[in-house]
Amino acid sequence: MNFDLDQDERALQAAIRDLCRGVFPMETVRGLESSSGISSETWGALEDAGVFSLRLPESDGGAGLGMTAAVIVFEQLGRALVPGPLVGTHLARTLGIPGERVTFAHRDDLVISNLDSSDAVAVIDAEGVWVISQNGIAGVPVAQPLDPLTPVSRVSSLPQGERVVEGADVSAIRLEASALTAALLVGIATAETDLAVAYAKERRQFGRPIGSFQAVKHICADMLTRAEVARAAVYAAGVHLDGHGDGDTARAVTGAMLLASEAAFANGKACVQVHGGMGFTWEIDAHLYLKRAAALIALHGGADTYAEEMAAAL
Amino acid sequence: MDLRYSESDERFRAEVRAWLSDALPKLPPKPGPHDWDARRAYDTTWQRMLFDAGYAGINWPSEYGGRGASPTEHLIFLEETERAGAPYVGVNFVGLLHAGPTLIAEATEEQKTAHLPKILRGEEVWCQGFSEPGAGSDLASLKTRAVLDGDHYVVNGQKIWTSFAHVADFGELLVRTDPDAPKHKGITWLILPMDTPGIEVRPLRTITGSSEFSEVFFTDVRIPIENRVGQENDGWRVAMVTFSFERGTAFVGELVRSMKLVEELAELARKLPRGSGSAWDDGGVRRELGLIAAQLDGLWHLTKRTITESERTGVPGIGGSIFKLYYSEVRHHLGDLAMKILGTAALATEDEPAVDHVRGWIHAMSISIAAGTTQIQRNILSERVLGMPKEPS
Numbered sequence: 001m002n003f004d005l006d007q008d009e010r011a012l013q014a015a016i017r018d019l020c021r022g023v024f025p026m027e028t029v030r031g032l033e034s035s036s037g038i039s040s041e042t043w044g045a046l047e048d049a050g051v052f053s054l055r056l057p058e059s060d061g062g063a064g065l066g067m068t069a070a071v072i073v074f075e076q077l078g079r080a081l082v083p084g085p086l087v088g089t090h091l092a093r094t095l096g097i098p099g100e101r102v103t104f105a106h107r108d109d110l111v112i113s114n115l116d117s118s119d120a121v122a123v124i125d126a127e128g129v130w131v132i133s134q135n136g137i138a139g140v141p142v143a144q145p146l147d148p149l150t151p152v153s154r155v156s157s158l159p160q161g162e163r164v165v166e167g168a169d170v171s172a173i174r175l176e177a178s179a180l181t182a183a184l185l186v187g188i189a190t191a192e193t194d195l196a197v198a199y200a201k202e203r204r205q206f207g208r209p210i211g212s213f214q215a216v217k218h219i220c221a222d223m224l225t226r227a228e229v230a231r232a233a234v235y236a237a238g239v240h241l242d243g244h245g246d247g248d249t250a251r252a253v254t255g256a257m258l259l260a261s262e263a264a265f266a267n268g269k270a271c272v273q274v275h276g277g278m279g280f281t282w283e284i285d286a287h288l289y290l291k292r293a294a295a296l297i298a299l300h301g302g303a304d305t306y307a308e309e310m311a312a313a314l
Numbered sequence: 315m316d317l318r319y320s321e322s323d324e325r326f327r328a329e330v331r332a333w334l335s336d337a338l339p340k341l342p343p344k345p346g347p348h349d350w351d352a353r354r355a356y357d358t359t360w361q362r363m364l365f366d367a368g369y370a371g372i373n374w375p376s377e378y379g380g381r382g383a384s385p386t387e388h389l390i391f392l393e394e395t396e397r398a399g400a401p402y403v404g405v406n407f408v409g410l411l412h413a414g415p416t417l418i419a420e421a422t423e424e425q426k427t428a429h430l431p432k433i434l435r436g437e438e439v440w441c442q443g444f445s446e447p448g449a450g451s452d453l454a455s456l457k458t459r460a461v462l463d464g465d466h467y468v469v470n471g472q473k474i475w476t477s478f479a480h481v482a483d484f485g486e487l488l489v490r491t492d493p494d495a496p497k498h499k500g501i502t503w504l505i506l507p508m509d510t511p512g513i514e515v516r517p518l519r520t521i522t523g524s525s526e527f528s529e530v531f532f533t534d535v536r537i538p539i540e541n542r543v544g545q546e547n548d549g550w551r552v553a554m555v556t557f558s559f560e561r562g563t564a565f566v567g568e569l570v571r572s573m574k575l576v577e578e579l580a581e582l583a584r585k586l587p588r589g590s591g592s593a594w595d596d597g598g599v600r601r602e603l604g605l606i607a608a609q610l611d612g613l614w615h616l617t618k619r620t621i622t623e624s625e626r627t628g629v630p631g632i633g634g635s636i637f638k639l640y641y642s643e644v645r646h647h648l649g650d651l652a653m654k655i656l657g658t659a660a661l662a663t664e665d666e667p668a669v670d671h672v673r674g675w676i677h678a679m680s681i682s683i684a685a686g687t688t689q690i691q692r693n694i695l696s697e698r699v700l701g702m703p704k705e706p707s
Contacts, residue, residue, distance in 0.1 A: 001320065005315060212704065255612060
């Protein structure tokens, strides 16, 4: 048993972190609002770094890595608030679905994120994963999406599409999607903690930093705690999906998604609160993390779904 | 990262399981909660069985009679013993988890030889005399005074929250030896023989209804100078060695027990009638229990991260405080939910099927207080991990 990043995993984590710092500083991320979260330059940087192909065999241009590596990478993407159909494109590449960008959707939802910037939509339902070309879907973009960097379209119905995955493999894909989303969320939960702590150390009231007040620092300690426990769960989910776990894989992934959802959502609200009035302004980044968290959670079925699944395992 | 156990770890697990299935039926029946002599006898009998089987002091170094198990083996041992429903350290938790490890780290060879083998064999029970009525979270402000008189310290003062004091042979005692020094610099750590004249133990009844804790009063209690562990006025540092043990794997048994309770509560909820169905038909109840299960699983994963870290660096790192804070919250939630599900089935604290859940609910209130309150843990994490400024004192 070794439940800490090994040397290769550390190197991968550092490389993606550096990439995010270089390519996705917050000014750049905010600037992407005008282009639905995508620019060819930023997307190309993700592509070149192997974010989408990392689980393909080396003979197919991938890195031959597994889900453990993928969650490490996606955690850093979440932390940098990288927009776009990240989970969908990663899964599509792994499944051999063509397209520079592919967004994943659940058939019953009739809601698709990142539709206009994607080449194809991969729709999951009980019978399979189905691919529909983007121009085969008549979506109506919602005005002012909750997360300004996650455009959302509503559809009245979805064409059946072409089946690329069926049977038992559907639940495996669903678990991979959950683990990757949970990794994004735990990255967000960490970024929210960092942002709140930095502000609390800097902001002064009553003649001292507000971070010296227990009423404020205790909020931050809870943020750290939620993020750390969720991170342990998310890494465990990745390890289980690679067949290196010590328990039930579905339970590990479901638990990770639930904890990461709770952590990102609660930390996002706490981050706004620690910023006081400034936290309620558009200028401060706190709301962007919170809204991304809310969007990711909603687009993946909502935390209650995962709580029910956990209960069903008891 | 890899969560699979090595072959040798799996062999160790199989060996522990086999031993437990053979040993547990040989234990006498568990005594009642208020029969203190019988509880001491029961717990020390179990300790002797562990000793004879080579499991005593599982994580203690082998040169001091321990097994010298790795942190992973320690985790496996705690998991298996708890799952099998074996007794834990019982009345000698201080000897086995606090005082013993402190002696290993700080005591002279004579002190180690005098106490460590007896603790491991179940022949010596220890209690802890740290907290005082005026020194709880602010432990370093303790006032129990020790004055050197020839080759003895003369101790006067009062301790509180001393677990199992009335069945203990020795105590680890923190005393003030220099009242003029800054509060952390004037404390000394002493080995207290509980049969010394001048000690009065008054049991303290807690909200559990039991009297595991006592107040201990000291009137001119003479303790030989050779009972000092570490240097005079260096007792705070010595005591902190103890705390690093307290915040490592100390809650693994607790965690495994709570995971079992969640399963049992789900089973109970399916049986408890509500209207035409059961308590389990309430989606709110199910989802709360599902969340708690995920949170306990998360703590299990966190424990493995902490253990990996301590295997690499030799110290548990920040995982201990995070665990303590998060677990306390989850344990409260589990207890509160149990009370909601049980309804009137919760109105007894002995002899009824739901009693473990009711006792657990009460027990939760001590978890968020003992060994550093939830508020102190938040201070530790925000100041030492997040680097936030201290509140001016």
